[in-house]
Amino acid sequence: SQTIHQWPATLVQPVGSPLSLECTVEGTSNPNLYWYRQAAGRGLQLLFYSVGIGQISSEVPQNLSASRPQDRQFILSSKKLLLSDSGFYLCAWRGGTGGPYNEQFFGPGTRLTVL
């Protein structure tokens, strides 16, 4: 079976500090990977998606970046956090060999508070 991990679960960071959130998937190969952000009381905003190692597409211009150094590892980063970066960050996967491609599976999320 497939599982998805995200860490940390919660994070409090000062404005201007760097950020690194990690997501890993087990039980499938070459999945599509996604990063979403959900601000308080808002819907899910797609930030980045990846169809393979080193292949990243950005949906929203911002001070965040994403990388996929390994097939099942997806990292969200920032060099300098802004107050507006606060939110609930969700990693998701779909497809790949060993996994269904007709639904997305979400991780437990990271709640980021920028002070």
Next chain:
Amino acid sequence: DAKTTQPPSMDCAEGRAANLPCNHSTISGNEYVYWYRQIHSQGPQYIIHGLKNNETNEMASLIITEDRKSSTLILPHATLRDTAVYYCITQAVGYSGGYQKVTFGIGTKLQVIP
């Protein structure tokens, strides 16, 4: 931008059926209708999906109109644990190696009342 529209909130009495509507008037012929739900502070969870026929699983039923421009998610006997935000989305189902962008709107906040 989301390609679906949903009411922002709904209430349902515990034990009653919850009927959540969704409009997707611009749906393409190869796009399915998907429903997810998000319980507070958790990641969204897949519920059900369909193309044009009505679908049922252990969680819910999905009714899609004949013109496919709208659908209704039915929770037959709502419980307090069904209180969540419900998202209706449309997406094409492709091969596993292809990119499939999925856009979630604000969804419907369902409150099940005791």
